[in-house]
Structure formats: C-alpha cells, structure tokens
C-alpha cells in the first residue's frame with residue numbers, strides 16, 4: 395500500500411469520508427501542499443498528527459472540501475432557471491420540492507429562494523440545502539457575506555433581500571427562513587425522493603468517474619418525472635439518457 399493509500403484508509407476509519415472516491419492527483423496535490431506547509435514529511439506523519447489534533451483535522455477537512463461559492467454563480471444560467479425552468483415546474487406543481495446539494499456556505503440555496511420569489515410568495519418556498527462540511531453549514535446559517543460574493547446579484551434583489559453593514563451583506567431573515575440546512579454526504583448517505591429540482595454544482599468535478607456515475611444515478615431516482623437537475627458550468631453530463639435524463643437547456647436535465 396502506498397503512503398497515500400494508507401492515509402485514505404485511516405481517514406475513512408476516522409471520519410467515514412472516503413477519499414478514494416475523489417480524483418487522486420488533484421486531492422493528493424492539495425493535501426501534500428498542506429502537510430508540507432505544516433512541516434510534515436509524509437501522509438503517514440500527517441495522519442498521526444491530525445489523529446491527535448482536532449484543529450489540524452479541521453484544517454485538513456477545510457482543504458479537502460473547497461468551499462468557494464458565490465450568489466447567482468454563472469448568472470446567465472440563473473436567468474434560464476427564472477424564465478424557463480421555474481415557470482414550467484410551477485405549471486405542474488405549485489409548491490416545489492427543492493434540494494441544493496453540496497451547498498457550501500449557502501449562496502446557492504439563498505439564490506434559489508430569491509429567484510423563486512419572483513414567481514411565488516416566500517411563504518410557499520422551502521428549500522433543503524446540504525453539505526458534507528459542518529463549518530460551511532454554520533457559515534451558511536449565519537448568512538453574512540463579503541461584497542465580492544454578491545457580484546452577480548441583480549440590483550433589485552440586492553436591495554430587497556440583503557442588509558448592508560459596511561463591507562458585509564447579511565441575508566434577510568425572510569429569505570433565511572425558507573432554507574433548511576443539514577449535513578449530508580453525497581457519497582454515503584441516503585437520498586430523499588420526489589424532488590422537482592435538484593441543484594448540484596461545482597462538486598462533481600472532484601469525484602472519480604465511478605463516484606459520479608453513482609451520484610447521477612441517485613439524483614435521477616430522487617427526481618420525480620419531469621423534475622430537473624441543474625449542474626455546474628463545467629459539468630455537463632455526456633450520456634444523460636443513461637440516467638433517464640434529457641437535456642432541457644444547457645446544464646439543465648429533465649427526468650424522463
């Protein structure tokens with residue numbers, strides 16, 4: 395077994411996170427730069443240290459998860475969501491069941507609530523948002539963001555749903571109330587069913603082909619027929635019919 399393989403085994407036992415399902419070269423590079431910066435010589439050395447040090451374990455988790463996000467990421471796709479996807483879904487169902495999977499620090503589920511509020515009252519909106527990383531979830535619940543996270547937010551939405559406090563922007567309670575955050579590991583936990591919309595963006599790029607295949611299959615089973623999977627802008631699915639999905643628009647897939 396290589397040094398890295400032993401590390402993967404030990405981390406799996408300790409945290410139940412299976413690094414073998416993440417692309418190896420990429421993950422190794424990120425973790426090597428972290429342990430070298432900390433003065434360790436090998437993955438085994440690094441594991442022995444983080445096994446005894448909660449702060450170091452948190453740093454490792456932080457490095458492996460990559461929480462970069464922003465509101466209305468790839469703004470044009472959100473226009474399609476607003477003008478094409480939501481109107482169609484709402485014709486079939488007035489109260490949509492929505493899941494933002496791997497939601498990081500909350501920008502994505504809050505953007506969903508804000509976009510959907512152009513069609514229905516906030517009292518009718520309820521979004522489940524999940525991530526593997528509890529620190530990210532805590533930040534999401536706090537709902538406070540630097541100005542740069544809001545670069546793509548339409549002006550009317552910015553005025554309506556954020557309180558500006560110096561260089562920080564706080565999401566208003568009326569929006570926060572529409573989102574329920576939970577911890578969920580896409581590679582291990584069970585998936586809820588009957589979703590109208592699943593949004594999972596900018597996380598599949600980190601997984602192996604085998605892991606992706608399993609996740610797309612799970613997403614497909616979790617969507618009701620006619621429901622939509624919205625993916626990231628580098629993450630198109632090459633063989634959607636394999637998962638009973640059809641292209642509805644670029645980066646939007648409809649369950650058959």
Ligand SMILES: C[S@@+](CC[C@H](N)C(=O)[O-])C[C@H]1O[C@@H](n2cnc3c(N)ncnc32)[C@H](O)[C@@H]1O
Nearest residue numbers: 459460461463496498526527579580595596597
């Ligand atoms: C780059 S962020 C994407 C955030 C948001 N979806 C977006 O597109 O802006 C990737 C997120 O995936 C989460 N993640 C990584 N592995 C995961 C897993 N196995 N299950 C659930 N979330 C995971 C990370 O914690 C991180 O918050």
